[in-house]
Amino acid sequence: MNQQKNEGIIEMNQGSDRNVQDAQREIMKLFQGLSREIPVVLFTQPGVNEMFNDYAKQAIRFFRQTTDKIVLREYRLDHEKAAEYRVTHSPTILFDPDNCHVRWLGAPIGEEARIFLELMLLLGSRDSGLTDDTRKILNRMDSKRHVKVFISGSCPYCPQQAMNALRAAIEKPGLISVELVDTQANPDLAEKYSAQSVPQTYADEILIAKGAQPEELFALSLEKMEQQTIFIPESDAKEVETDLLVVGGGPAGLTAGIYAARSGLNTVVVERGLLGGQVATTPVVENYPGLKQVGGKTLVDIMVTHAMEYVQIFPGEEVLEIETGEPLIVRTNRRKFITRSLLLATGAVHRKLGIRGEERLAGHGVSYCSTCDGPLFKGKKVILVGGGNSAVTEALHLKNIGVEVTLVHRRDEFRAQSVLINRLAEYGIPVLLNTEVKDITGDHKVESVVLYNNKTNETSSVPAEGVFIAIGYDPEVRLANIAGLELTSDGFIRHENYRTNVPGIYVAGDVVGGFKQIVTAAGQGAGAAMVVFEDLMNPFWKHHQK
Numbered sequence: 111m112n113q114q115k116n117e118g119i120i121e122m123n124q125g126s127d128r129n130v131q132d133a134q135r136e137i138m139k140l141f142q143g144l145s146r147e148i149p150v151v152l153f154t155q156p157g158v159n160e161m162f163n164d165y166a167k168q169a170i171r172f173f174r175q176t177t178d179k180i181v182l183r184e185y186r187l188d189h190e191k192a193a194e195y196r197v198t199h200s201p202t203i204l205f206d207p208d209n210c211h212v213r214w215l216g217a218p219i220g221e222e223a224r225i226f227l228e229l230m231l232l233l234g235s236r237d238s239g240l241t242d243d244t245r246k247i248l249n250r251m252d253s254k255r256h257v258k259v260f261i262s263g264s265c266p267y268c269p270q271q272a273m274n275a276l277r278a279a280i281e282k283p284g285l286i287s288v289e290l291v292d293t294q295a296n297p298d299l300a301e302k303y304s305a306q307s308v309p310q311t312y313a314d315e316i317l318i319a320k321g322a323q324p325e326e327l328f329a330l331s332l333e334k335m336e337q338q339t340i341f342i343p344e345s346d347a348k349e350v351e352t353d354l355l356v357v358g359g360g361p362a363g364l365t366a367g368i369y370a371a372r373s374g375l376n377t378v379v380v381e382r383g384l385l386g387g388q389v390a391t392t393p394v395v396e397n398y399p400g401l402k403q404v405g406g407k408t409l410v411d412i413m414v415t416h417a418m419e420y421v422q423i424f425p426g427e428e429v430l431e432i433e434t435g436e437p438l439i440v441r442t443n444r445r446k447f448i449t450r451s452l453l454l455a456t457g458a459v460h461r462k463l464g465i466r467g468e469e470r471l472a473g474h475g476v477s478y479c480s481t482c483d484g485p486l487f488k489g490k491k492v493i494l495v496g497g498g499n500s501a502v503t504e505a506l507h508l509k510n511i512g513v514e515v516t517l518v519h520r521r522d523e524f525r526a527q528s529v530l531i532n533r534l535a536e537y538g539i540p541v542l543l544n545t546e547v548k549d550i551t552g553d554h555k556v557e558s559v560v561l562y563n564n565k566t567n568e569t570s571s572v573p574a575e576g577v578f579i580a581i582g583y584d585p586e587v588r589l590a591n592i593a594g595l596e597l598t599s600d601g602f603i604r605h606e607n608y609r610t611n612v613p614g615i616y617v618a619g620d621v622v623g624g625f626k627q628i629v630t631a632a633g634q635g636a637g638a639a640m641v642v643f644e645d646l647m648n649p650f651w652k653h654h655q656k
């Protein structure tokens with residue numbers, strides 16, 4: 111690595127004079143646009159990290175030869191200024207420290223020289239250059255964030271992530287401070303943060319991104335304090351007219367969106383919660399054709415990205431009212447949709463055990479999402495309740511990430527597919543059959559569960575720090591009830607070839623029951639979209655009325 115650093119600096123300083131002069135001339139042209147001076151403060155300590163101290167000095171000297179706008183001050187680490195600015199590492203560079211909070215631990219050489227150049231241009235113009243969408247996200251933030259981006263001079267992806275952070279710091283100087291940490295100049299910090307790949311971004315000591323992100327995703331990760339993988343721009347429209355409004359952004363809804371839009375229907379998708387629905391929290395999917403093994407969230411990201419090529423998605427938006435008629439009027443918490451047709455792909459919601467302690471200790475050891483909460487129980491004893499594909503998949507996932515999981519099922523055999531059941535033994539997961547959970551106990555968090563063996567009638571209290579519940583889903587029929595749709599005796603939405611009893615309203619996916627697989631939900635979404643297309647061309651209900 112140091113070899114690469116050496117090569118970088120040699121290129122800059124000892125390469126052919128003509129190359130250096132050409133580069134300087136180009137940079138000089140760029141820097142002509144600088145309208146103000148940029149104070150740069152360099153801290154070095156003789157005898158500490160000498161090689162990087164030299165690189166930092168040489169790089170800054172190189173840039174200063176191209177403009178008189180860089181005003182350099184230099185101090186040693188034992189100077190009082192170092193204490194004033196809380197500088198502890200050599201070399202450290204501060205940029206315009208009276209106006210923004212940006213520091214660099216290391217030397218801007220190799221790929222990092224690009225960062226230095228762009229940073230000078232931004233500071234010179236005092237314009238972050240962020241997109242309106244990114245600014246909107248940053249404007250929502252109301253608390254300070256200290257961002258650390260681990261970078262390296264040999265990493266071509268690092269400048270992008272470093273610039274995301276630097277732009278944010280320039281846009282919100284009172285809110286966002288940024289530290290770029292060169293991992294080669296600061297192996298102690300790289301070790302402390304386990305930054306074994308770059309770029310890696312922390313906010314307030316929490317890892318929020320691995321790799322380089324588009325700037326909107328960086329801002330979103332910073333806002334949410336965890337890595338975000340999809341950014342969907344917000345819409346300000348108060349009224350939206352569509353041919354088809356799809357409610358639900360799971361596999362059924364997204365596929366319907368793709369098919370309807372490709373048929374020429376103006377289509378939008380509204381999703382109140384998690385795009386992808388249940389799939390987004392499924393640890394691993396192994397039966398989606400074409401993808402031998404894929405993380406549920408990854409599959410969702412692929413589907414959402416694909417759907418966004420065709421339809422506008424309105425995330426975080428909840429449908430509140432549906433007025434039937436021609437057109438249908440659908441009101442959400444944000445706007446009104448006037449639509450020729452409506453597809454409910456609202457999926458299903460987690461089933462609850464309905465036992466004592468379940469609601470009180472939800473979020474304190476009781477969980478319905480092993481992908482989300484599993485890592486918190488590493489090395490701890492938990493029970494997982496259920497006997498279907500979800501329960502077995504999630505038990506395998508928990509075991510895989512180091513959780514001591516015991517699977518508890520109320521019958522003497524599982525409902526899950528045999529390929530999954532066989533893995534339970536392979537993974538050494540203890541299984542309690544004919545066992546029901548009767549009570550979850552603990553003052554502030556789960557401490558134990560009361561188990562009842564329905565064959566022997568024995569009851570026992572077993573210590574556990576977590577209870578994961580994966581006992582299936584109930585169809586989400588709230589909107590069906592609002593719209594006056596008929597349900598089946600099992601509580602699913604009644605339909606005939608995706609058409610409900612209300613003209614213009616269609617259904618697809620888990621809300622209609624059936625096999626409840628990702629691929630069948632997607633298939634139903636495609637089928638429903640094609641039926642909608644046929645009906646809008648040639649409305650079936652008008653024929654019935656004749």
Ligand code: NAP
Pocket residue numbers: 396397461462463495496497498499500501503520521524525580581582583625626627
């Ligand atoms: P599921 O197939 O409906 O299974 C629910 C399980 O929970 C059953 O074993 C059921 O027991 C048990 N259960 C229900 N209510 C209970 C209660 N009150 N107390 C204790 N146990 C209770 O649900 P799922 O596993 O969530 O799967 C939902 C759908 O998604 C299914 O169609 C499934 O095939 C599909 N899925 C597929 C995959 C895959 O293909 N890899 C992965 C996940 C999910 P009984 O058996 O006694 O009824």
